[in-house]
Amino acid sequence: xxxxxLGALMWLINCTGMRLxxxxxxxxxxxxxxxxxxxxxxxxxFVEGPAVDRDGNVYFSDIPNSRIYKIERSGEVTLFAxxxxxxxxxxxxxxxxxxxxxxxxxxxVAYQPDGRRETVxxxxxxxxxxxxxxxxxxxxxxxxxxxWYIGPGRQKRAVAEGFRPNxxxxxxxxxxxxxxxxxxxxxxxxxxxxxxxxxxxxxxxHPLQMPPQVRRPGSDGMxxxxxxxxxxxxxxxxxxxxTTGRLGGVIDKPQARALSNAVFGGPNFGWLYVTCYDRVFRxxxxxxxxxxxxxxxxx
Numbered sequence: 001x002x003x004x005x006l007g008a009l010m011w012l013i014n015c016t017g018m019r020l021x022x023x024x025x026x027x028x029x030x031x032x033x034x035x036x037x038x039x040x041x042x043x044x045x046f047v048e049g050p051a052v053d054r055d056g057n058v059y060f061s062d063i064p065n066s067r068i069y070k071i072e073r074s075g076e077v078t079l080f081a082x083x084x085x086x087x088x089x090x091x092x093x094x095x096x097x098x099x100x101x102x103x104x105x106x107x108x109v110a111y112q113p114d115g116r117r118e119t120v121x122x123x124x125x126x127x128x129x130x131x132x133x134x135x136x137x138x139x140x141x142x143x144x145x146x147x148w149y150i151g152p153g154r155q156k157r158a159v160a161e162g163f164r165p166n167x168x169x170x171x172x173x174x175x176x177x178x179x180x181x182x183x184x185x186x187x188x189x190x191x192x193x194x195x196x197x198x199x200x201x202x203x204x205x206h207p208l209q210m211p212p213q214v215r216r217p218g219s220d221g222m223x224x225x226x227x228x229x230x231x232x233x234x235x236x237x238x239x240x241x242x243t244t245g246r247l248g249g250v251i252d253k254p255q256a257r258a259l260s261n262a263v264f265g266g267p268n269f270g271w272l273y274v275t276c277y278d279r280v281f282r283x284x285x286x287x288x289x290x291x292x293x294x295x296x297x298x299x
Contacts, residue, residue, distance in 0.1 A: 025229055025242040027249035035284040037254035040273070041069065041077045047275040048221070049128070051090035051098060052265035052291055058273050059098060060280055061087050068100070068111075071273070071280065073266055081115050089128030089168075089221075094135060094293040101126035101139060108139065108150065121154055128168050128221060128261075130177070133292050136196050138177060140165035147179060149196040159198045160190060167232065167261070169222035172290040178205065178230060180219040185210060187219065187232065189245075204245045209236050221261025221275075226290040231272070233259035238274060254281040264289020 041047075045064040052058050058071040059080060068081040068090070085104030093099050097110040099120065108120040108129065120137070126148070129139035137150040138159070147160040147168070160179065167180040170192075177198060179188045189204035208217040218235035225231075228243040231251075235258040238251040253259055257277035265273050266282065269289035273282045 025227070025240075025248050027240060027251065029227075030225075030229070030240065030285050030287050031251070032284055032286050037274075037281045037283050039254075040071055040075060040280045040282050042279040044278050046260075046277060047280055048088055048260045049090035049100070050221075050261050050263040050265070050273050050275055050280070051092055052263050052269065052273075052289065053092050053098070054096070054291065054294060056266050056269055058263060058265040058280075059090055060275055061090060061100070063088055063103075066104070068098075071265075081111060081117070089126070089139070091129055091131050092291070092293055093131035093137075094133050096293075099129060099131050099137065101129055103127075108137065121150055121156060124148060124150075124156055127166060130168050130170050131292070132170065132174055138168055138170075138196075140168050140179060142166055142182060147177075147198070149198075151196050157196075159196065160188070160201060163188065167219065167221040169224055169230065170292055171228060172224060172226060172292075174292060178222060180222065180232060182219065183216055185217045185219075187222075187230075187241075205230065205232075205241045205247075206245065207247070208232070208234060209239060209247070209250055210234075211236055218258050220259065223262045223264055223272075224290060225264060225285075225287040227287060229287070231262050233261050233274065235259075238262055238272075255279065 044062040049061040066084045070080040085102045087100040087102045089101040099110045102109045125141045126139040142164045146158040148156045149159045164182040165179045166182045177190045185208040186203040186206035190198035191200045210217045220233045222232045230241045237253045240248045260275045262274045271282045
């Protein structure tokens, strides 16, 4: 089955112009000399869910305090929403709204730019989510060990089951969905079908690096760049994989605590932001992010 998925992913790579060879994707193609982690914001209880809008502004959740903050491209941090019922994962959709996993109320919600909130779906447990350029939503549900798909009719259905999903991300062309497994040192990859279903699930990205004598990698949120590299937040740092599923290197953590998530934002989406326990950091990179909502749809 791995060969079926590999063939599908190679077809996707060729169609999107992403590099194929892992040796073409070392960390030196991402990191810039003289540019390390910079502290952006601190003083929170536990931060998660960084999401970028079309202007490069980054939003994040302070889950225990039930607040969402906005980081302007200039670096200024302001409160965007409060009383968010411990909202976790965040992501912008093609409609310009900020979608979130409102855990305390078991909802998926969407925020207008002025902070007004609308309920997208009630009665759903969720942790993290992605919003496609079509408006379809995938979200992870670790408690029930499944991945949900919410289509245009706002009905949910399980499209992957049998493992404990956590972070979730799409490849830039949206043809492949990647999901972390909280209990295992690998990431799952699935082919996305036109009706939202998932096929050819495979342990594609592996092995994840783990600290000595630790059985679980602590893999959490993910992001991708325009070249197709995938970055996953883990207990040892931000692990980078190439398009063939091979580990290209590990970017050191900005502090001792484990990372929870990452996203590209800032001017030209050229800054890599990470949430790390009580703080948010960023660093300038040699690559750029690839937000799904900026993708040109092919008829």
